[in-house]
Amino acid sequence: MPRLDAVRRHEIVFSLNGAPARVEVEPRTLLTDALRHGLGMTGTHVGCEHGVCGACTVAIDGEPARACLTLAVAVEGCEVRTVEALAPEPGRLGVLQAAFRRHHALQCGFCTAGILMSLDAYLRCRPHATRAELTEVIGGHLCRCTGYAPIIAAAVEAAAVLRGESIEETPSHA
Amino acid sequence: MKPARFDYLRAASLDEALAAIARHGDEARIVAGGQSLVPMLNMRLTKPGLLVDVMRIETLRTPRRENGALVVPAGTRQAILLDRPHVADELPLLAAALPFVGHVQTRARGTLCGSVAHADPSAEIPLCLVALEGEVHLRSAKRARRVRADDFFVGMMVTDRAHDELVEAIGLPLRAPGTGYAFAEVGRRHGDFAIVACAAVVDGRRMRLAVGGVADRPTARDWPLLDGTALDDALNALAWDLGAGEDIHATARYRRDLVRRLGRRVLEQAAEEARRCQG
Structure with missing residues (x-):
């Protein structure tokens, strides 16, 4: 491919939540900024901007990825999935989101989009994930509100719902 | 930023x-x-x-077996190696250490060769490469060469790679018969860089311990089979030789203590495994 000039903007084409997306970026533009500023998709949050906090996690070709450690030019032709894809329609919550709500698995909500995307990617590949595995996935994220227990409870319950198992109606506050 | x-x-x-x-x-x-x-x-x-960006180069994607080693090219992501069927049989040390490399989310993107080229002195993959006496395959437009892991790591984030060379692959020796392998590390949190990480390889004649996080590069020592106070003395000498420094995470004394304790733990565990498979 031709070398992309540092001071120019270049069009990249990829799939975003199942629909074709185009955005013009400099080579140095991070995927977080391409999504938020270029495409107005502000569900993906920017926290530490060096890969530690996990708030910006999205799925690229089905695998979780820190959008802040991904150059936008590197996702040319890839399938990117963000938190905006989780709700089946406006006003309704996806299975993971509903479990998070039942379990009070968020307070300020800043870290939530990233955690949801990590769990979404993981459970798609491993629907029978154990509590220990889900705890490790959540360990790749920083949450300074909840103490993690309700997040883990929500993840375990969402996994069961996605497998088609029935769950207790009473929400646990972990 | x-x-x-x-x-x-x-x-x-x-x-x-x-x-x-x-x-x-x-x-x-x-x-x-x-x-x-x-x-x-x-x-x-x-x-x-x-x-x-080398991630779209098809020929750098798939690991292959070659002369008793798994040759892992520049484009192989850490998660791909960890998900490899029978990885615990062919590369038991890597299977034990890779879960400590970052998190699920970073292993899904990060490569083994990238970690080796970056050469952080606390990183687990360079440590395993040194412990296993693996090789780094370097290639430039003019030549290809292979460097022993011990010689590749020169200092903190400094390697033997020239500016015109690519770390094309690393060669990780496969599990040898009658040999035991063990890994352990201590860090502030799982997924952080280790304060001290240790990897041991023990067979019927020799024990090898590699230590990360203390010196400016992963550093290995070979001993005949030692135990008791002879092993204590050897580990103590190594702990002092590595020149532990003090930083926000740990004192030099704590690092030396971790070298002695984690070192003994992994050597004993690897020796036990070696005895079992010789059994």
Whole structure:
């Protein structure tokens, strides 16, 4: 491919939540900024901007990825999935989101989009994930509100719902 | 922060990547999974003029067995190796250590060769490569060469790689009969860089211990089979020789203590496993 000039903007084409997306970026533009500023998709949050906090996690070709450690030019032709894809329609919550709500698995909500995307990617590949595995996935994220227990409870319950198992109606506050 | 400006080349072939780094010398940096380099770009600790992305090069994707080693090319992501069927049989040390490398989310992107090229003295993959006496396969437009892991790591984030060379692959020796392997580390949290990490390889004649996080590079020692106070003395001498420093995470004394204790633990565990498979 031709070398992309540092001071120019270049069009990249990829799939975003199942629909074709185009955005013009400099080579140095991070995927977080391409999504938020270029495409107005502000569900993906920017926290530490060096890969530690996990708030910006999205799925690229089905695998979780820190959008802040991904150059936008590197996702040319890839399938990117963000938190905006989780709700089946406006006003309704996806299975993971509903479990998070039942379990009070968020307070300020800043870290939530990233955690949801990590769990979404993981459970798609491993629907029978154990509590220990889900705890490790959540360990790749920083949450300074909840103490993690309700997040883990929500993840375990969402996994069961996605497998088609029935769950207790009473929400646990972990 | 955001990276400073750079040109970007998504190389379609090995030759294209090698030609680019030959032309641009130390102005160019190779990027693979980006899990070490992009944080440094974001913090502007490095400002390359050109990034050469090697992740679309088909021939650098798939590990292959070759002369008793698994040759892992530049494009193999850590998660791919960890998900490899029977990885615990063919590379027990890597199977034990890889879960400590970052998190699920970073292993899904980060590569083994990228971690080796980055050469953080606390990183687990360089440590395993040294413990296993593996090789680094370097290639430039002009030549290819293989360097022993012990000689590749020169100092903190400094390696034997020349500016026009790519870490094309690493060669990880496969499990040998009658040999035991063990890994352990202590860090502030799982997924953080280790304060001290230890990897041991023990067979019927020899024990080898590699230590990360203390000296400016992963460092290994070989001993005949030792136990009791002879092993204590050997570990104590190693702990002092590594020249532990003090930082925000740990005192030098604590690091030396971890070398003695984790070192003994992994050597004993590997020796026990070696006895079992000789059994």
